[in-house]
Amino acid sequence: MLKIENVYKMYNKNSIALKNINFNVKRGDTVGIIGESGSGKSSLGKLILGLDRVTKGKILIENKDSSSWHKNNLGEVSFVFQNYKESLNPFFTIEESIQEIFWKEKKRTKSELESFLKMINLEKIILSRFPHELSGGELQRIAILRALLTDPTLLVLDEALNALDISNQILITNLLKKKKEKKAMTTILISHDLEIATMFCDKLIILKEGELIEILNSDFLKDAKHSYTKTLLDAVIPLNLD
Numbered sequence: 001m002l003k004i005e006n007v008y009k010m011y012n013k014n015s016i017a018l019k020n021i022n023f024n025v026k027r028g029d030t031v032g033i034i035g036e037s038g039s040g041k042s043s044l045g046k047l048i049l050g051l052d053r054v055t056k057g058k059i060l061i062e063n064k065d066s067s068s069w070h071k072n073n074l075g076e077v078s079f080v081f082q083n084y085k086e087s088l089n090p091f092f093t094i095e096e097s098i099q100e101i102f103w104k105e106k107k108r109t110k111s112e113l114e115s116f117l118k119m120i121n122l123e124k125i126i127l128s129r130f131p132h133e134l135s136g137g138e139l140q141r142i143a144i145l146r147a148l149l150t151d152p153t154l155l156v157l158d159e160a161l162n163a164l165d166i167s168n169q170i171l172i173t174n175l176l177k178k179k180k181e182k183k184a185m186t187t188i189l190i191s192h193d194l195e196i197a198t199m200f201c202d203k204l205i206i207l208k209e210g211e212l213i214e215i216l217n218s219d220f221l222k223d224a225k226h227s228y229t230k231t232l233l234d235a236v237i238p239l240n241l242d
């Protein structure tokens with residue numbers, strides 16, 4: 001469903017954020033984009049979402065250019081960015097922010113809203129609160145819930161699990177897995193947290209200084225060839241047991 005072909009991104013003459021990136025993602029796959037700070041992860045995420053233009057190359061979603069795809073299929077692409085705190089209107093209660101998702105449809109009942117909150121381990125009391133009255137982890141779960149309620153075909157999560165404690169990370173990844181199975185939702189998880197990425201993703205795209213240095217199947221992490229990938233993986237999984 002997603003094809004990244006010879007993609008380059010330059011913000012100015014002297015800095016190349018992405019160099020010749022090539023990979024494909026199948027419908028329903030969960031792919032992690034991994035790399036250290038400044039390696040180009042968010043740049044790639046924005047290009048996939050059609051929020052920014054490639055300098056060279058092509059990004060196709062369902063064979064349509066990513067920049068036009070999301071305009072024609074509004075609602076099918078969803079994302080949660082690292083600045084999730086700004087993703088909610090500060091003047092809306094959490095109830096209003098969730099109802100906003102259904103502006104084209106009938107408003108959801110209180111008990112439906114409560115069951116949505118239950119899925120992300122939040123109490124109904126949250127509904128009447130404003131974003132500034134929630135913790136970072138609570139806000140992040142609301143941002144993910146809102147993204148999922150749009151029923152996306154493609155979900156891009158940019159460092160969207162990092163304010164969650166481990167039990168909520170597991171809860172959210174299980175919720176995402178269910179959605180993936182039910183709707184064949186494709187998920188791109190941008191993260192520097194290799195542990196969560198190896199747990200959750202089918203495939204890992206490793207970026208270093210704007211270059212794709214390795215594509216790894218999560219079931220075969222031991223096949224990592226690049227020394228940088230091995231060092232990264234060694235920090236979370238002892239690979240040298242055999």
Ligand SMILES: Nc1ncnc2c1ncn2[C@@H]1O[C@H](COP(=O)(O)OP(=O)(O)OP(=O)(O)O)[C@@H](O)[C@H]1O
Pocket residue numbers: 011012015016017035036037038039040041042043044192
């Ligand atoms: N709008 C922009 N204008 C100019 N340079 C940019 C812009 N956005 C990103 N860059 C530069 O492009 C490079 C890649 O940035 P990017 O945000 O994609 O990295 P990242 O891997 O997501 O980093 P982090 O993990 O810190 O969020 C960096 O050198 C960054 O300074």
